Amino acid sequence: MTLKSFPPLLALATAALLVAPPAGAQKRGGETAKTIYCWEEDGKRTCGDALPVDAVDNARTEFSASGMLTRKLGRALTEEERAAAEALAEMERQAAAQVAARARQERAMVHAYDSEQALERAFGARLELVDAAARSSELGIESIRGSLMGLLRQAAEAELAGRPVPATLASGIREQHGGLRRQQAQLEQQQVQRRLLTEELEQALVRYRELRQGTTR
Numbered sequence: 001m002t003l004k005s006f007p008p009l010l011a012l013a014t015a016a017l018l019v020a021p022p023a024g025a026q027k028r029g030g031e032t033a034k035t036i037y038c039w040e041e042d043g044k045r046t047c048g049d050a051l052p053v054d055a056v057d058n059a060r061t062e063f064s065a066s067g068m069l070t071r072k073l074g075r076a077l078t079e080e081e082r083a084a085a086e087a088l089a090e091m092e093r094q095a096a097a098q099v100a101a102r103a104r105q106e107r108a109m110v111h112a113y114d115s116e117q118a119l120e121r122a123f124g125a126r127l128e129l130v131d132a133a134a135r136s137s138e139l140g141i142e143s144i145r146g147s148l149m150g151l152l153r154q155a156a157e158a159e160l161a162g163r164p165v166p167a168t169l170a171s172g173i174r175e176q177h178g179g180l181r182r183q184q185a186q187l188e189q190q191q192v193q194r195r196l197l198t199e200e201l202e203q204a205l206v207r208y209r210e211l212r213q214g215t216t217r
Contacts, residue, residue, distance in 0.1 A: 035070070036063040109204065110211045119208055123201040130194045137187040144183060148176040 038047040039060035051060070062071040113119040151173045155165045 034065040036065065036067075037061075038063070106207055106211060109208060113208070116205060116208060119204060120201065123197065123204070127194065127197055127201075130190055130197060134187060134190040134194065137183055137190060141180065141183045141187065144176055144180045148173065148180060151176060 034049055036047060036049055037051045037055075037060055038045055039051070039055045039058045040046075041055060041058065046055075059074050060072075061069065062073075064070050109119070113122065151169060155169055155173060158165050158169070
C-alpha cells in the first residue's frame with residue numbers, strides 16, 4: 001500500500017492505523033513488526049508500508065507501526081561520491097598514521113638521548129655527512145669547470161683561426177656543460193638538505209625540552 005495522495009503527516013498517521021494491530025491484540029510468536037517507510041519521490045514525500053525497488057537508494061525515514069522513528073537513512077552515494085569519500089578516508093588514515101608515527105619517534109627520542117647535548121651530537125653527525133657530500137660536490141664543480149674552460153679556449157682558438165670546431169671538441173663541451181649543471185643541482189639539493197636538517201634540530205630541541213619537562217612533573 002502506497003499513500004501518495006495524502007499529505008506527509010496524514011499519510012504517516014493513516015499508514016500507522018492501517019498496519020497497527022487492534023487494541024488488546026497480542027503479537028503472535030515469530031510475527032514481524034510492520035515498518036512504515038517515508039521517502040522522497042519526484043520531489044514529494046511518499047509514505048507506505050512497503051518500499052518500492054526503485055526507491056531503495058532514495059533518502060528515507062522509517063517508523064514503527066505506532067509512528068515512532070526507528071531509522072533515518074541518506075540516499076545512496078554515486079560512484080564519484082563514493083570514490084571521493086574513500087579517497088578522503090584514506091587521506092585521513094594516512095594523516096593519523098603520520099601523527100602516531102611522529103608521537104612514537106618523539107617518545108623514542110626522549111628515551112634514546114639523556115641530554116640535549118646527546119641529541120645535538122646525533123644531529124651533528126648527520127650534518128657532517130651532508131657537509132662532506134657538499135664539499136665533494138664543490139670539488140667536482142671546480143674540476144668540471146676547469147675542464148670546460150680548457151675546451152672552450154680550444155674552440156675559441158679554432159674559430160679565431162678560421163677553422164671549424166672539431167665534432168669531438170663540441171661533443172666534449174656539451175658533456176662537460178651537462179656534468180657541470182648536474183653537479184650544481186646536486187650541490188643545491190645538499191644545501192637545502194642541510195638547511196632542513198638544521199631546522200629539524202631546532203624543532204627537535206624544543207620538543208625534547210617539552211617532553212622532558214612533562215616526564216619530570
